[in-house]
Amino acid sequence: MEVIRLEGIHKTYSDSGVPVHALRGIDLSIAQGEFTVIAGPSGSGKTTLLNIAGALDTPTEGNVFFTGEDIGEKSRNEVASIRLEKLGFVFQAYNLIPVLTAMENIEFTMMLLGIDEKSRHERARQIMRELDIAQLADKRPNEMSGGQQQRVAVARAIVNNPSIILADEPTANLDSETGATLLDLMQQMNREHKLTFVFSSHDQHVIDRAQRLILLRDGVIEQDESL
Amino acid sequence: MLFTIAWRNIWRNRRRSLIIMVSVIVGVSAVMVNDGLMVGMIHQMLDNQIGSHVSHIQIHAKGFNANPVVQNVIPERQRVERALEGTAGIRDWSRRNVSFGLLSSARNSAGGRIVGVEADNETAITSIHASIIDGKYLSGKPREMLLGRRMAEKLKVGPGDKVVGMASAMSGDVGSELFRVVGIYETLSSEFDKGYVFTSLEDTRNMLELGDNVLEYAVIVENLDDIEHVTQKLRETLGAEYEVLSYADLLPLLVAQVELYGQMMYIIYVIIGLAMIFGIVNTMLMSVFERIQEFGVLMAIGMKNSYVFRMVMIEALLLALIGTGAGILLGIAMLLPLGTIGIDLSIFAESLTSFGAGAIIYPRLTINSIVSVVLIIPVTALLGALYPALKATRLQPVTAIRYV
Ligand SMILES: Nc1ncnc2c1ncn2[C@@H]1O[C@H](COP(=O)(O)OP(=O)(O)OP(=O)(O)O)[C@@H](O)[C@H]1O
């Protein structure tokens, strides 16, 4: 089943005066259960592509379909709802809410969904046990290591059972060992819960684990292979 | 959870939050003290006027207040006295004659109100007997007179000296009487002390050829809240031949001052509110700009604009509520002791005593000022947070996340 489809995506940044063609005609479809890595040199457009796929940014040209629906025709609030219910994000800089504890960070989107407190606690506890971060429940982000923060971020991204998790260089700020454990975790989630993951990375360790590898160069897909 | 986040965010930049809170606290407590001072002053002016002469309710013949001539005597005064005895809520009443006349000593002369009172009954109505600074109060003997300090100075007389009083009598001739000064009084209002002299009811009856008629009844009620009610009752009982006036009717200037003060207070609220709005706008804008990335993430993970908006508003509201609460406590902490100690405004005493408030003002804590700040300050804070909150909702998630 198809989760995201990009059709004829172009993205041109023109805010600096000189137009930068970050993406130049991308056609791409991501299916349920994939474990996809988007690789490519710096500046090839990986982040731009993920942002557009995650409806954080709008393409200059082309359409983004989420489970068959054209995102471009939706209001800001509808798009926010889709992100809340169907998408999970993991950022390179973790980006947890600094004033909330790990547990509260994980609960936050459930709160936005209007899930009652008791169910929130239960679900958060369950996911923390699964990701082996139960001991971090009451810690604030500034009391955790980068690897710990990124685990909490993964928990936050998957807690609502999203259709897809988009992760822009999730291991770039971690040492290789911590990065590897995190990838193990995501692979496990992919296997056990059929969660769909799309990463961007130029880290060979990440690329080695890809089931599908998309190679980006100068804003076009140079290679797209299933491994 | 939004409250939790807002609460913790407030304490994230402790110094900035404290600065805005302190400015709210100072504003709130300053408004309360100012309010208390003004209310205290007005009450003192009213109390002094009521206590030295006006009383709660006065009864005259119709038209006497506008045209206080001796021919305007109270018709059938027994009717009035029956009404006074038969109306509930009246504590005391006394008979008076009030006329404008000329007072002359051997050395000078001055115009003033010559008030004839029943020496005993009057002590239950006014506090002149307690304001004697030299000599003594009226004993009830004939031709005694009390002068205010300023009047005594003008006439250059003291206890034991003679003063001649002259006033237009019933027949139209000038009636006169020789008085002996028995005492000098001083109230908190020097204007009053300059204008009113007291003697016995009998003496004024003789001087004004009134027979056993009376020009005025002064009434004190048991319960201040009943003044209007008792006034109305007496009006109904007595009918159109009489005028029954409450202190509010008798002191229109002071009552107008109370209203004027109410409006002045609004101006002060507006000024403080404006200052606060700018403080809040500034604080919340800084707070939003500092957290652009955070807002971007919140939006990326699916937070709707309405939530982003609420988050900023709640934060401003909390700041204002804490500030208002602490400000009210501080205001109370200042007003309670000041209410009994009083604030000595001797530097301005000359003008204050001619206002009739006295040199020491006892500020009053009013529920009114607490209610006003509780209503006004948080609303003001929300107004001030409006722009920063809208600004936050205008952020685009991508640019916000990228923002470093
Ligand atoms: N907001 C922007 N304004 C202007 N140009 C931009 C902007 N964002 C990205 N670009 C440009 O678009 C191109 C693609 O950028 P993008 O960030 O998508 O690349 P990337 O593959 O993620 O690179 P990296 O591996 O360094 O993260 C680059 O040339 C970049 O300079």
Ligand SMILES: [Mg+2]
């Ligand atoms: Mg990138």
